[in-house]
Amino acid sequence: NALTNVLKIEGLKVAYGGIQAVKGIDLEVNEGELVTLIGANGAGKTTTLKAITGTLPNCKVDGHIHYLGKAIKGSHSFDLVKTKLAMVPEGRGVFTRMSIYENLLMGAYVRDDKAGIAADVDKWFSVFPRLKERAAQMAGTLSGGEQQMLAMARALMSHPKLLLLDEPSMGLSPIMVEKIFEVIRTVSAQGITILLVEQNAKLALQAAHRGYVMDSGLVTMNGDAKAMLDDPKVKAAYLGEG
Numbered sequence: 001n002a003l004t005n006v007l008k009i010e011g012l013k014v015a016y017g018g019i020q021a022v023k024g025i026d027l028e029v030n031e032g033e034l035v036t037l038i039g040a041n042g043a044g045k046t047t048t049l050k051a052i053t054g055t056l057p058n059c060k061v062d063g064h065i066h067y068l069g070k071a072i073k074g075s076h077s078f079d080l081v082k083t084k085l086a087m088v089p090e091g092r093g094v095f096t097r098m099s100i101y102e103n104l105l106m107g108a109y110v111r112d113d114k115a116g117i118a119a120d121v122d123k124w125f126s127v128f129p130r131l132k133e134r135a136a137q138m139a140g141t142l143s144g145g146e147q148q149m150l151a152m153a154r155a156l157m158s159h160p161k162l163l164l165l166d167e168p169s170m171g172l173s174p175i176m177v178e179k180i181f182e183v184i185r186t187v188s189a190q191g192i193t194i195l196l197v198e199q200n201a202k203l204a205l206q207a208a209h210r211g212y213v214m215d216s217g218l219v220t221m222n223g224d225a226k227a228m229l230d231d232p233k234v235k236a237a238y239l240g241e242g
């Protein structure tokens with residue numbers, strides 16, 4: 001079939017000193033897919049994302065990570081920005097003393113197509129109307145949910161070929177969580193390829209095409225997201241049902 005691999009992970013292992021946080025996992029994301037990686041606290045989800053972005057100093061990383069067909073394990077994260085891999089980390093990391101507008105421009109710093117950048121600011125302001133209303137406001141004055149939206153919009157300004165989202169719903173009110181997932185669906189519907197790490201398994205599987213479950217450093221289940229929502233084991237362990 002015509003599926004194009006954007007990300008392919010094979011046999012990934014990560015150890016922090018004596019602690020084996022990731023114990024040999026396979027995972028792939030195809031072009032245009034929204035794939036979610038779910039699992040309990042400490043399962044190794046964030047560590048997996050950090051392995052992809054090459055932000056695991058002083059760790060033993062084994063296995064293979066291919067991004068757009070190229071091996072990237074050990075690549076410096078700055079180079080990954082140029083290759084259009086964007087990560088929105090847990091805790092967001094917006095530039096609090098810059099305006100919302102300036103934050104968006106920072107997301108486009110590797111681009112030099114002025115007209116395209118302006119068009120993208122308009123595009124993402126229409127997806128994130130809350131940000132448009134507050135364009136001149138300092139990012140540090142935004143609510144947690146608004147900062148999450150800004151971090152996503154900023155990442156999208158880099159025209160990512162793969163967008164990595166680490167627990168975007170973390171610490172947000174239920175209404176804001178719904179809004180964030182609405183935005184994730186909208187972004188995915190634009191054809192952007194997304195790997196979403198989430199503890200909110202239900203919302204993540206409802207939004208995703210495919211899902212992976214991680215438990216104690218291993219992938220214990222994977223498949224079609226809708227099928228996983230109906231799986232009795234997933235229901236009992238991750239959805240608080242059954």
Ligand code: ATP
Nearest residue numbers: 016019021039040041042043044045046047048199
């Ligand atoms: P969470 O949802 O809590 O972030 P997670 O699934 O993302 O969980 P990781 O953050 O990847 O899990 O952590 C996996 C394991 O690795 C945990 O046991 C954690 O304590 C350990 N770990 C993470 N970072 C480090 C570190 N810098 N040094 C030592 N151990 C670490």
